[in-house]
Amino acid sequence: MAQRSPLHEIHKELGAKFTEFAGFEMPIQYSSIKDEHLTVRKKVGLFDVSHMSNLWITARDAEKLISLTTVEDASRIANGMSQYTELLREDGTIIDDTIFMHLEDKYMMIPNAGMASTVTGWLNVKAEEHDLCAKADNVSKDYVILAIQGPKSGDTLQKLTDVDIKTVKFFGCMYIKIANTDCIISHTGYTGELGYELQITPAKTANHVFKKILDAGKEFEIKPIGLGARDTLRLEKCFILAGNEFEGGKTPLEALLGWTVNWDHEFIGKKAILKQKEQGDFKRLTYLECIDKGIPRHSCKVEKDGKDVGVVSSGTLSPCLSKGIAMAYVHPDFREKDSILDIIIRNNPVKAKVVKPPFVKKDWAENN
Amino acid sequence: MGEEIREGLKYTETHEWLKVEGNKAKVGITDHAQSELTDIVFVELPAIGKEIKKGEELCIVESVKSVSEIYAPVSGKILKVNEKLEDAPETVNQDPYNDGWLIEMEIADKKELDKLLDAESYRKCI
Structure with a gap:
C-alpha cells in the first residue's frame, strides 16, 4: 500500500x-x-x-563525499547555504537531482520521492570505495x-x-x-x-x-x-521533474543543467560528460509553446516536416498563459529559438514554437 | 456530494448522458464526471458525419492533469458537435447537462437504448 x-x-x-x-x-x-x-x-x-526524501550526511568527510558524488564542489557552499545539484552514475547519467543544505558540521540532502534508499545506498557505497569517513542516513520517515x-x-x-x-x-x-x-x-x-x-x-x-x-x-x-x-x-518555470526529464537516463548536459556543473573538481561521471560536451551532437531539453490548440503530454513525438526530431518529457496546459507548453528532448539541429516544430498529439500535428525559458516570466503576476 | 443526476435522461456506467429525441440523441458527460475531472481545458470533438459504434471513442476531454476518453453510448452517425467548446471548454464544468453538451448523433439502433441506465440506476452506480 x-x-x-x-x-x-x-x-x-x-x-x-x-x-x-x-x-x-x-x-x-x-x-x-x-x-x-x-x-x-x-x-x-x-x-x-x-513524499520527498531526507538524508543526513555526517562525519569528517561529509563535504568530500558530496563533492565526489555530485556535480557541485561542496567546499564552495558555506555553512547556512543550500545548493541544487545532481548525482551522476559513472556513465554521466543522472541518478537524481537534489538540494543539499550545509548546516554546521553536517549536511541534509533532499532527494526526490522514492529515491531515499537508492541515494543513501549509493552515497555509502561510494564513501567506502573512496575511503571516506562519511555516512548517509535515510531519515525520510522522521x-x-x-x-x-x-x-x-x-x-x-x-x-x-x-x-x-x-x-x-x-x-x-x-x-x-x-x-x-x-x-x-x-x-x-x-x-x-x-x-x-x-x-x-x-x-x-x-x-x-x-x-x-x-x-x-x-x-x-x-x-x-x-x-x-x-x-x-x-x-x-521550466524546472525539471526527475521522473519525467531523467527517464531512460539523461546527463546534465542533455537536461540543460550544465550551469549546475562545477568543472573545477573531480566527481563521479565527469569523464563521461566531458566527452559528451566535446562531441556536442546530442538531443537536449527544449522549451516548446503551442501555437495551435492542443495540450502536449509526456511521450508525444516532436517532428519537423514529418521527420522525427524529438520527444516530449513533460507537457501541460499553462494556467497562466492558457496555452499548451512542453519540455522536449530535441535534436540539436532543430531547437533554435523561434523554430516551428510539430508536436504529435493523438496523430495530429500541433504547431509549437521553440522559446527561451521560463514560459512564464517573473513579472507575470504584476501584469495579470 | 450534491452532484446532479437529471431525471429523463439515459446514462452509461462510464458517466455519459443521453437525451433522446426521436431517432436523435444529444450526448454529454454527467455532473459527477465533470466534478471528478475538474478544470476541463480542452475538448476534442469528432468530425460531423462520422459513423461510430457503441463503446468506441467519441471524443476526448482533457483536464489540466488528465486525458479522458468519452465513449459512444450507442452506435450511430455524428450530426452536430458543440463548437462552442473549442473556445470555452469550461462550459462542460459549468453546465454539463445543457450548454456543455458534446455532440448530437443519429441513433442507428434504438434497441441499444434499452441497455442504458435510467437516473435511478445511475445514482446507484456512482
Whole structure:
C-alpha cells in the first residue's frame, strides 16, 4: 500500500483528492488545479511535500563525499547555504537531482520521492570505495516537508517567528522556530515564486505548524496546494521533474543543467560528460509553446516536416498563459529559438514554437 | 456530494448522458464526471458525419492533469458537435447537462437504448 503523509487526515478534512506518486498517496488537488496554481502566483500557497526524501550526511568527510558524488564542489557552499545539484552514475547519467543544505558540521540532502534508499545506498557505497569517513542516513520517515510559496509567503511566515524572515537569504538555510516548533527553513522552492521550505521533525509536530501557517496566511487568502498545481507551476518555470526529464537516463548536459556543473573538481561521471560536451551532437531539453490548440503530454513525438526530431518529457496546459507548453528532448539541429516544430498529439500535428525559458516570466503576476 | 443526476435522461456506467429525441440523441458527460475531472481545458470533438459504434471513442476531454476518453453510448452517425467548446471548454464544468453538451448523433439502433441506465440506476452506480 502507498505510504501516507503524517498530515493525511488534515488533507482529508480540507477536501483533498489524492493521487499515488512514487509510492506515496498525496493530495493532487483541494479545490481546482487552476485556482491553486494562480493562488501561488498571486498570493500564497501551502504544500505538503513529505513524499520527498531526507538524508543526513555526517562525519569528517561529509563535504568530500558530496563533492565526489555530485556535480557541485561542496567546499564552495558555506555553512547556512543550500545548493541544487545532481548525482551522476559513472556513465554521466543522472541518478537524481537534489538540494543539499550545509548546516554546521553536517549536511541534509533532499532527494526526490522514492529515491531515499537508492541515494543513501549509493552515497555509502561510494564513501567506502573512496575511503571516506562519511555516512548517509535515510531519515525520510522522521520528517515532514512543507513548502510555503508565493509573493505573500514571507509575510505569512513572519507572523509565526521572531527571526526577521528577510535575513534568510536566497538559498540560505538555518534552524528556526516556526509557530514555536523546531524547523529547518530554506529559502528555496519549486514554483519560481518567493518561497520557503520547512523540514520538520518529529513528524507529528508538523500538524500544528501546518494549521498555524494556514491561519497566519488567511489575511493573504492562503490555500493548501496539491501536486497537480505543483507540476504546472514548475513546468511554467521550466524546472525539471526527475521522473519525467531523467527517464531512460539523461546527463546534465542533455537536461540543460550544465550551469549546475562545477568543472573545477573531480566527481563521479565527469569523464563521461566531458566527452559528451566535446562531441556536442546530442538531443537536449527544449522549451516548446503551442501555437495551435492542443495540450502536449509526456511521450508525444516532436517532428519537423514529418521527420522525427524529438520527444516530449513533460507537457501541460499553462494556467497562466492558457496555452499548451512542453519540455522536449530535441535534436540539436532543430531547437533554435523561434523554430516551428510539430508536436504529435493523438496523430495530429500541433504547431509549437521553440522559446527561451521560463514560459512564464517573473513579472507575470504584476501584469495579470 | 450534491452532484446532479437529471431525471429523463439515459446514462452509461462510464458517466455519459443521453437525451433522446426521436431517432436523435444529444450526448454529454454527467455532473459527477465533470466534478471528478475538474478544470476541463480542452475538448476534442469528432468530425460531423462520422459513423461510430457503441463503446468506441467519441471524443476526448482533457483536464489540466488528465486525458479522458468519452465513449459512444450507442452506435450511430455524428450530426452536430458543440463548437462552442473549442473556445470555452469550461462550459462542460459549468453546465454539463445543457450548454456543455458534446455532440448530437443519429441513433442507428434504438434497441441499444434499452441497455442504458435510467437516473435511478445511475445514482446507484456512482
